[in-house]
Amino acid sequence: MKILITGSNGFIAKNLIAELHNRKYNDLLLFNRDNDLDDLNDHCKEADFVFHLAGINRPEDESEFMEGNYGLTSLLLDRLKENDNKCPVLVTSSTQAELDNPYGKSKRAGEELLFDYGRNNDVQPIVYRLPNVFGKWCKPNYNSAIATFCHNIANGLPIKVNDPNVMLKLVYIDDVINEFVNALEGNPNTVDNYGEIATIHNVKLGRIVDLIQEFKSSRDNRLIPNMADDFTKKLYSTYLSHLDSEDFSYPLEKHEDDRGSFTEFIRTVDRGQVSVNVSKPGISKGEHWHHTKNEKFLVVSGKGVIRFRKVNSEEVIEYFVSEEKFEVIDIPVGYTHNIENLGDKDMITIMWANELFDPERPDTYYLEV
Structure with a gap:
């Protein structure tokens, strides 16, 4: 399938081209202001689908609006007609086409030109009046x-x-591009030939x-x-x-002492925080428990043991962990716990807590395992 894209150096076109390549549409006919009109004519002979994205929105003179938005559209449609090419044509317009300003008038004129072309030549036109x-x-x-x-x-x-x-x-550009690809594949979201982007913010x-x-x-x-x-x-x-x-x-701010280090990596408004804990060989950390705060530990380098003892119980539970087998250890509330490095190198543990650390309410109580 040969796809003609005008305005191929623009913001929307760059994203469209990238996604078309992702989806294995690689026969693209690109046209921008660096090309000459002979290139446009050649492309119009071959195209199976047209994305007409070229336009003018920041001209030095207002007269350029009509020339760039209406004139180029007219030229494109003339070239398609001359080559008896009845492929679908998708045009990006603007919500300003509803307004009575020079830019809006030029976009509306381009829309009407396309709809007339579609009716007179049995061609499927699709217009997207895009907001910002x-x-x-x-x-x-x-x-x-x-x-x-x-x-x-x-x-x-x-x-x-x-x-x-x-x-x-x-x-959002990804929502626009997804809709454009849907149109290319014959499933546009349209009302009276006007395409609609599903998600608007x-x-x-x-x-x-x-x-x-x-x-x-x-x-x-x-x-x-x-x-x-x-x-x-x-x-x-x-x-x-x-x-x-x-x-x-x-x-990141690393808190270091003789035992190793502790570094907060990510904090969230509602999903707690993630930290990186480094324990030196032979070092044990923890010896505390929580009422509501819960954690998850994942050892990613080194080896060690995580010990638990339920408050008011004497039974000690052990989980041996190492870089050889990634496994998450849940730290339930009501259990005092520690983590000890049993190896001969630093042990690195990723730690998640369900709430942000609050020094005014740490919910952390010292108790040896």
Whole structure:
């Protein structure tokens, strides 16, 4: 299947091309402003499906809106007609097509042109009036507020918010691309030839900025955002894509003593925290119990034993653990416990606790096993 993609250097096209390759669609006919019109004509002879993503949204002169959005669409459809190519055509428009501004008028004119072409040539037209699209590879300081805020905050640059109560209508790039591939495979989500993205996020600008600021702070407080919220998860992924390549890593605070070390890795608002514990050979740690706090231990390097004794009982239970067999040991409440390194090298244990450590209420009581 030969797929023509116009505007192939753009944000949406880059994501579409990557996913098409993932799904083994490799015969792509790419057209952008670096090509000449002969290339477009050749592509229109061969194409089995067209993604018309090219357009103008930040011209130097308003007249360029009509030339870039209506004119190029007209040229594309003329080339398809001249080559008697009746393949489906998917066009990205904008929700601004409903507005009476130069950009909206040019997008609406392109839509009407496509619908006329479809009726007159027995061709399936599909138009997606997209709201603000966000996600990886979007150019900051261009036409996406989210890309700009993510980039500037990630890189310590100033931002400007005129009205935090402005409501933004947003779609995530992966949701857009999934719908486009559905259309390619003959299953578009359409109403009267207008395609619809299944998931739309309506979010206030102020909340978006607050979330991005929290993402930046998470490197210091190790607090991972609530990934159960679909928008937060997508925005966090977008934010990380705007990190400078020299800023992918960040340090953690290691608490060290003669026994080894203890380092908090991840903290969450509702799923507790994850830490890394290092015990030197012969060292035993723990000797305490909890009322409500529970933990999971996973030894990933070295070998040792985890001992339990139920409070007010004399029976000691032992679990021998090592890097040879990954197994999780639950630490129930009401059992005093310790972990001892039985090897000749450092023992490394991943520890999860169901709640964040609160020095005011540690729920930790000393009692030897």
